[in-house]
Amino acid sequence: MAVFVLDRLGKPLMPCSEKRARLLLARRRARVHRLMPFAIRLVDRELLSSAAQPLRIKLDPGSKATGLALVRDIEQVDASTGEIHRGAVVLNLFELVHRGRQISEALTARRAMRRRRRGALRYRAPRFLNRTRPTRWLAPSLQHRVDTTLAWVKRLQRWAPITAASTELVRFDMQVPDNPEVTGIEYQQGTLFGYELREYLLEKWTRKCCYCDVQNVPLNIEHLVSRARGGSNRVSNLAIACVPCNIRKAAQPLDVFVKDKARLTAQVRRPLKDASAVNATRWALVNALRATGLPVETASGGRTKYNRSQLGIPKTHALDAVCVGEVSAVVAWRKPTLRVKCTGRGSYQRTLLDRYGFPRGYLMRARRVRGFGTGDHVRADVPSGRKAGTHRGRVAVRATGSFNIQTHDQVVQGVAHRYCRVLQRADGYGYSRMAIDKGEAGGGAATQPGPSLPGLKAEVSRAEG
Structure with missing residues (x-):
């Protein structure tokens, strides 16, 4: 995977290879800016000119997951006709997993509990004609897909000099x-x-x-x-x-x-x-992308499948994004995919309810304990005991100061706060890596543990220290 690079003032530069990032970190010319996605910030250079290679963000919107691909545009000349076609060099692949279903179920449960409490405790006359919705209103579960996708496009714009965007406007050309x-x-x-x-x-x-x-x-x-x-x-x-x-x-x-x-x-x-959910949000997503100021290319899902079949690329959400729009050749597509799962930032509800909507328990009012919050990516160095060792993952805090740490393969319970160190604050997303299984005939995707980029573990550990 390409490593995002920022200059000394935080402006995006062209992403570099893992080898170059390793050398910059080893020579103290850069420091770790964030872990997931991995980004470094130079300490001895500012952005002097805006000259950069053309980068394009490609999207394959879906109802449950959206594929994103950061590619560099290249020109391919047809030897027989002399026509110039556009190719792509893949830099990074992302799979953004939405939580629209959880939002819909939470709203349904809240509505049922409120109706139960109002009917059992007191009578209230029915209301009507007092709820208005703005033009082009979307349900919260659908608006979530648009908002999270646009949020990640803007994030990538802060980390890389993106000049254009491509997205599927329709799943099928009906x-x-x-x-x-x-x-x-x-x-x-x-x-x-x-x-x-x-x-x-x-x-x-x-x-x-x-x-x-x-x-x-x-x-x-x-x-x-x-x-x-x-x-x-x-x-x-x-x-x-x-x-x-x-x-x-x-x-x-x-x-x-x-x-x-x-x-x-x-x-x-x-x-x-699924197609109905995508079609309901397609124009909202395209208009939001155009509002960013990027030139937006639109295409259909049938063309994406045609490109994927002609290029011999397996089907995943991220690789579907690579094949969106005009593309005649794809280079270096066998890259790990960063799976980004929307986890939210917790709930405002501090009361646990029973099946009838009445309180049965209370959650702690403070969101942070000893400087840690649920969802933070931490490193715990436990010196002795049954949990001795180094554990890295997402933390779930308790008021007692004894935390749970979710690693890539297990949950370590009861780790004292004094052994933990924050690596990255919670941002509402969970991260894991997926890699193309080259040994499989179809080139399918397989989950690969480990949050760090290969070849950069030593530098990341040095930066953490």
């Missing part, structure tokens, strides 16, 4: 499936048309066979009402099926081939939940 007569050779006969349609069907049928629900096998586009019986090519008549089911069905009617025709009919009419 004018293609819904209107086959749309003009344009790229839509009618181009290779992109098949990717738009196939990606929509895979998402619609949750990447399972519509007949036997089998997964992780080759799936074909299936006509629910066969062409031999007058079936059309409209998207409402299409599904995906495994090869054996496709062969066995042939031209049979659905009533004969399947027993539960109502389930298939309901699935055809059912809206896409």
Whole structure:
């Protein structure tokens, strides 16, 4: 992973390699600015000019997670036609995990508890016409996706000289499936048309066979009402099926081939939940990105899949972001991915409630104990006892001064505060590293423990000391 570099005044410079960062730290020309994501700050240099290589932030918005990729734009010249195409050199990969579901469940629980207390304790006349919502209002669980994504774009702007942005505006280009007569050779006969349609069907049928629900096998586009019986090519008549089911069905009617025709009919009419959440926030995210002053490039999810297939890149949220928009070649994409999970900053609620909404206990009023707060990244050096050793991770504080430390593989309970040292204050996110498993045929993602960048552990330890 590339290391973020700031000058002496805190202005972003071009990210450097891990080797160069290690040399700068060893020679005392830089100091550790933050651990996750890893950034250093020079102590003997200021930003004298604004000349920098073009960096682009790419986003693949999702309902549960958003992929982000920081890339450097390069120009590729086609030898046969002489045309110039845009390529990308991958610098950093991020996977931002949202907590929209937790927000929705918390609001539902609060609403139910308030209704219970108001009905059981006192009567209050119903209110109406006194709650107004602003124009283009989004539910809190949806607004959270926009806010956290924009917050990380602004963070990366503070750490790197980003000059442009690319994002998916729509998951699928729906004018293609819904209107086959749309003009344009790229839509009618181009290779992109098949990717738009196939990606929509895979998402619609949750990447399972519509007949036997089998997964992780080759799936074909299936006509629910066969062409031999007058079936059309409209998207409402299409599904995906495994090869054996496709062969066995042939031209049979659905009533004969399947027993539960109502389930298939309901699935055809059912809206896409994840796609609906993305579509509800797509314009809000694009407008927020444009408000940052960056030129924003928009593309569809079908084009992302087309680019990924042509370049032979496995599917992850972060690598999908690399393939967003115009890209003819991708260099150095086999990099670890920093997984950023939204954890929040705690709750204002200091009272624990029972199932009926009445108090059953109280939390401590102070958020910080002995200078530590829940979520801080700490290092504990325990000299003796059953917990002897060095433990690094997120801390959960107690009023007694005996803390719990969540490491990458276990929870160490009952560590005294005097053995702890703060490495990085809580910022509302949890960090872990994911790496491309090169030994796996599909190049899937595997979790890799350890919060520090390889090759920089000694320098980080020296900086902590």
